Amino acid sequence: MTNIPVTPAGRKSMVPPADQLGFGKIFTDHMFVMDYETGKGWHSPQIVPYDQFSLYPAAMVLHYGQAIFEGMKAFKTEDNRIVVFRPQEYLNRFNRSAEILCIPRMDVAVLHQGLKQLLEIEKQWVPGKLGTSLYIRPFVIATDPYVGVKLSDAYKLFIILSPVGAYYAAGFNPVSIKVEDKYIRAVPGGLGEAKTPANYAASLRAQQEAKKEGFAQVLWLDAVERKYIEEVGTMNIFFKINGEIITPALNGSILGGITRKTVLETARHWGMKATERKISVEEVFAAHDQGQLEEVFGSGTAAVISPVGELSWKGRKITINNNQTGETSQKLFDYVTGLQYGKVADKHGWVEEMARL
Incomplete structure (x- = not known):
């Protein structure tokens, strides 16, 4: 494949120090764009300066919500390679959402x-401190x-990059x-298994109320019987019961997480x-009552592994593993992040080198 045309940015921005990154607020100098028109297909891939772009007020995305997105990360290894974790998996999921x-x-x-070209151009933006990455x-x-409900005849695709700080600013705590x-949030046959803005908009009300009550996240139940566990707002969920790791099966309303898949395979x-x-919420609480609920943790691109120390349901709160990070949660976190930063040998072919400093 021939190289994609590049329009260099007029000036290069200063890359912020790792301790000033935060999440999703700073963006690199360039972005990848591509257009689609009915009868012409996807065309004109190019890399251009990161900037504003024009959009008609009648653009269908603003009225009918036809949009999708993905999220993955690039990491800097100790030997100065820029790598991405399971990029083909993420791009294939992008098409499933489409x-x-x-x-x-x-x-x-x-x-x-x-x-790959975009990362080669912006490789200096990949922070090197453990826990940081280029989103x-x-x-x-x-x-x-x-303005009318139909399939759009035109689309625009972007890839933007954002250097981000460590997800666990206060440490890897439950x-x-x-x-x-x-x-x-979602029902089988709907949008739940797609990464589309509507899914996240649908979660905001419950998330806001939960935060006011002192909770970090919401755990969603199925929409029909309101008893089977589905996923957390931004993560898939796992339960370790009697030594067995259990996660809800993909049923059409749960996002097939790449980190979820990695946890199961690992x-x-x-x-x-x-x-x-x-797995029902009753089963989880019963396992706790019987002393069999050993660990609960979430998985996702942003956090990798997020241990859960407390679960609250209908006014009853249970504490898992004395509100301490469990052995399996820690082991999985160390292993997956070790792969991503090149500290653990990749025997699975999950880590792909995209550039080298």
């Missing part, structure tokens, strides 16, 4: 090439200027989660029993 939102499929090879945000929006039994590789099945 199918659900009726957005034309993208050529993953073109996206991969564009990302990668691909997204697509419907740009057809038309969080407190509220089991949500009032609001629902646990099985270690000889642990890792099961995907329906």
Whole structure:
């Protein structure tokens, strides 16, 4: 594949110190863009300066929400390689979201090439401190200027980059989660398994109320029976009961997390029993009462592993593992982050080098 055209930015911004990064507030000098038109397909991939862009007030994304996004990370290893964790998996999931939102499929090879070139240009932006990374945000929006419900005839794709600080600013500590039994987020056959803005907008009300009550996250239940566990607002969820790792099976309303998949594959590789099945909130609380609930943890791109120390449901709060990070949670976190930063040998082919300093 030939190189994608590049328009250099007029000036280079200063890369902030690692302790001033935060999350999602600072962006690199360049971005990847590509357009789609009905009859022409995806065309004109290019790398241009990061900047504002024009959009008609009638653009369909603003009225009917046809949009998708992804999130992955680039890391700097000790030997100055810039690597991305399981990029093909993320790009393939991007296309799965596109199918659900009726957005034309993208050529993953073109996206991969564009990302690789973009990272080569912006490699100095990848912070080197342990816990930091360069967040990668691909997204697509419907740009057809038309007020009426139909499939858009025009789309725009972007990949933007943002250097981010350590997710655990206060350390790798367990969080407190509220089991949500009032609001629902998604149903099988809907948008729940897609990374689309509507899913996150639907979660805001419950999340806001939970935070006012002192909880870090919301744990969603199924929308029909309101008893089967699905996922946390920004993570998949795992329970370790009697030595077995259990996570809700993908049912059409749960996002198929790449870190979720990594946890399952890693646990099985270690000889642990890792099961995907329906699990009710009653079962989890009963396991706690019987002394069998050993650990609870979330998994996701941003946090990798997030130990859960407390679960609250219908006014009853239980404490897991004395509100301490569990052995399995810690082991998984150390292993996956070790792969990402090049401290652990990659025997799975999950880490891809994109650039070198």
